[in-house]
Amino acid sequence: MSHSDTEQVEQGCAKSSSYEAQQQALNRFAERYIKLVLAVGQHDCYYVDAYYGPEEWQKDTYWQPLAELQLQHQQGCEVLRGMTDELCEPELVERHNFLQTQWLSIGAYLDFLQGKQRSFNEEAVALYDCQLAEYSLLEHRQVLTEIDALLPGEGSLTDRYNQFKAQFIVPKDKAAEVFLAAVELARMRTKQHMALPENESFEIEYVNDKVWTAYNWYRGDFHSLIQLNQDQPLGIERYLELASHEGYPGHHVFNLLQEQKLVKAKQWLEYAIYPLYSPISYLSEGSANYALSLILTDEEAIAFERDVLMPLAGLEGDLALFHRVLKLVKKLGYYENYVSQCLTDKLVDAATAEKMLIEGALYPESRAKQRVLFYERNRSYVINYSVGEDAVATWVEAEAQTQAQKWARFESLLSRPLNASDMLI
Ligand SMILES: [Zn+2]
DSSP, rough: OOOHHHHHHHHOOOTOOOHHHHHHHHHHHHHHHHHHHHHHHHTOOEEEEOOOOOHHHTTTTOOOHHHHHHHHHHHHHHHHHHHHHHHHOOHHHHHHHHHHHHHHHHHHHHHHHHHOOOOOOOOOHHHHHHOOOOOOOHHHHHHHHHHHHSSOOOHHHHHHHHHHHHTTTTOGGGGGHHHHHHHHHHHHHHHHSSOOOOTTEEEEEEEOSSSSSEEEEEEETTEEEEEEEOSSOOOOOOHHHHHIISSSSSHHHHHHHHHIIIHHHOOGGGEEEEEESHHHHHHHHHHHHHHHHHHHHHHHHHHHHHIIHHHHHHHOOOOOHHHHHHHHHHHTTHHHHHHHHHTTTTSOHHHHHHHHHHHHHHOOOOHHHHHHHHHHHHHHHHHHHHHHHHHHHHHHHTTTOSSSHHHHHHHHHHSEEEEEEHHHO
16 A cells, blocks of 8 residues: 555544554454364365465464354454444455455354254355345256257157267366366466466366366465366366366466455455355355356357367367257256255255256266265355356446456456355346
């Protein structure tokens, strides 16, 4: 902040409580927040998705009973409440608001770890700040009918879809080459619109036996590790999706912007930790899913797959038809939330959920099994992809006509993250 800005800000603050003092109080709360998240992580190894704050805070973390953590959480709620009357600048209110929403989700997660049951919809609010709309099964059936019309023939729609899709599956030995080409394009397109730090980079690892398809592990200092799961063969369309979702301008860029603009520039250390089951995941997954539509139009994506990725993978096929079908299949994302909801709320068992995915989301059996394992572990987390993407699209496009304006608004959203309820337009 420049000298004159500081003066202006201080004039706007109450005499008794200066801007600096309030920032200090929020800094202290950020430390409390990080330490509690790290302590919760001792009870669930998936909870801390990324941390690149002070090393000693991580080293000093020790195992504490959940009841003790719950007490610390309640004390923190009091501290947060005590701050609200004093905050004198929008920037401080925003920072407080982010910390408060994140903090409340920790309480909900501690409840969960202690066996308190919440319904799927209640959990979506408590962990992700997201109020879910009623899902319509009628719409779902209409989508299946439309897909059916595009893939005539004998047998079930799931079989026909998977037979049709088989010609677009990338052989395992070509996966690395195809993924690299997709990443290169995503990086180039993103750099045309955003100034990324010079030393930003990520490495790619190929792994097995995971419930997810790919994962970005942010390491700090503008570096990520991206893992690609080889359990399920992936269709050609997944490569641009994953390159943009995990890399540019998805998770990798989201994380580095927070590190650059909030952690390093402002010393807002709360952004140096990422609790997975918390409101930040809504924007994180939503923006990562939206990322592909920013770097390429549908036509450009098809052209790149046809001219570059398909030859690299040694594949041939009617890509235009494939993408017409895929556009409809994507709409089944909300049905997947519904299946996870039925499973979480114990309306169906795992075998029934698998069957629902096979018949209603057109998954082959092995992929349905993998998804059910993902739902069992993550429950309402799944809404962050589909509902989050639609929320990001609506927010970005509400005040952007051109592609350049969309990029600018997208970058501003990632640089100063909003919670789900703040994104409502
Ligand atoms: Zn993701």
